[in-house]
Amino acid sequence: MSLPEIGVPLAGPMSGVNIIGDVTESIYKFILDGYDLKEQPPRLEEDLKFVPKDREEVIYVYMYRLSENEALKNRKRLRQAPVFMGNEPEEGGEVYYHRPPLMLDVYYLFCVHSKFRSDAERLLGWLMLRLHEATHVIYRPRKFILPDGREVDSLGRPYDPACTTDHDALWMEKVSLALVDDLTVGDAINLYSLHEAPYRPFVTYRARLALDGALVASSGGTTVRLPRLDNTAAPGTPEPARATPSGRMKSGAPIPGRRSPPGPQSHFLRRNADAEPDSED
Numbered sequence: 001m002s003l004p005e006i007g008v009p010l011a012g013p014m015s016g017v018n019i020i021g022d023v024t025e026s027i028y029k030f031i032l033d034g035y036d037l038k039e040q041p042p043r044l045e046e047d048l049k050f051v052p053k054d055r056e057e058v059i060y061v062y063m064y065r066l067s068e069n070e071a072l073k074n075r076k077r078l079r080q081a082p083v084f085m086g087n088e089p090e091e092g093g094e095v096y097y098h099r100p101p102l103m104l105d106v107y108y109l110f111c112v113h114s115k116f117r118s119d120a121e122r123l124l125g126w127l128m129l130r131l132h133e134a135t136h137v138i139y140r141p142r143k144f145i146l147p148d149g150r151e152v153d154s155l156g157r158p159y160d161p162a163c164t165t166d167h168d169a170l171w172m173e174k175v176s177l178a179l180v181d182d183l184t185v186g187d188a189i190n191l192y193s194l195h196e197a198p199y200r201p202f203v204t205y206r207a208r209l210a211l212d213g214a215l216v217a218s219s220g221g222t223t224v225r226l227p228r229l230d231n232t233a234a235p236g237t238p239e240p241a242r243a244t245p246s247g248r249m250k251s252g253a254p255i256p257g258r259r260s261p262p263g264p265q266s267h268f269l270r271r272n273a274d275a276e277p278d279s280e281d
Contacts, residue, residue: 011147011214011215011216011217012145012146012147012148012149012214012215012216012217013145013149013214014145014211014212014213014214015143015144015145015212015213015214015215016101016102016210016211016212016213017211019138019173019175019209019210019211020063020066020104020106020209020211022138023106023137023138023175023207023209024061024063024108026137026138026175027061027108027134027137027177027207028044028061030130030131030134030137031044031059031061031127031130031131032044034130034133035126035130037122037123037126038057040056042056042057042058042059042112042123043056043057043058043059044058044059044061045058045059045060045061046060046061046062047060047195048060048062048111048191048192048195048197049195049196049197051113051198052113055114055115057112057113057114057119057120057123058112058113058114059110059111059112059123059127060109060110060111060112060113060200061108061109061110062108062109062110063106063107063108063109064107064108064109064191065106065107065182066104066105066106066107067104067105067107068102068103068104068105069103069104069105069208072103073103074100074101074103075100076099076100077099077100078097078098078099078216079097079098079099079100080095080096080097081096081097081098081144081215082154082171083096083144083146083152083154083156083215084154084155084156084169085146085152085156094217094218095217095218096144096146096147096215096216096217096218097215097216097218098212098213098214098215098216099213101210101211101212101213102210102211102213103208103209103210104208104209104210104211105206105207105208106206106207106208106209107180107182107204107205107206107207108204108205108206108207109183109188109191109202109203109204110127110131110202110203110204110205111124111200111201111202111203112124112127112200112201113200120200120201121201124201124203127203128179128203131177131179131205132179134177135176136174136175136176136177137175137176137177137207138173138174138175138209139172139173139174139175140161140172140173141153141154141159141160141161141163141165141170141171141172141173142154142171142172142173142212143159143173143212144159144212144215145214145215146215146217147214147215147216147217153170153171154169154170154171155167155169155170173210175207175208175209176207176208177205177206177207178205178206178208179203179204179205180204180205180206181204182204182206183202183204188202
């Protein structure tokens, strides 16, 4: 595949550089907004070796691993971005191209600390029930940054995460959160040891998100050349002719002849229907 043939390629900044940090902040806010056990909410901490000196309760949220979502992996071909500025592209509107988003799985480690173990277990149970209610941690219009630096949504409006979402053509951004069993006890012990932190009971969660890259402005049309998809033979293997010199298509492969079944040769045995059945004495 060759690069798009455009008059002056103008690529903007990456649109999804802040999404991972936004997910972490959204998790913090979701936990604190739903806390109702005590008057003083727990402290949210990223440093696993932090230990409070008083009776303060702590919830540790640590992002420890990222991986590509292979189930939603796309080819890195440029395609038209769902951003419409002014008129439709068929009517001369501005057209932008981008590569498919990078689909990521982000893994978080959650553990708690309290002066008494029973209080820590109670806090961990509440945390799991609270996160179980999180069908999504981010649900907002998808943000695109144009090459000139403007932040817009898919409708071409100035980006506003609190705008109305009742438009059918508005592309939304949703980040889901799910409880997964990603770390073994041995892995967690090694992780705690690296941070010089005491071992604490833990749970792991996975957030699924998409990272958008830069938009490429098109001036004068864009052509993307795709590789041939009909030749699946090994390199260097001549492709058989599919048409005669006159242009008539050749017939397909000949129908295979009838094959004899495997096994020993049959002796054409048949049941004698006229024979009398054996009688018992």
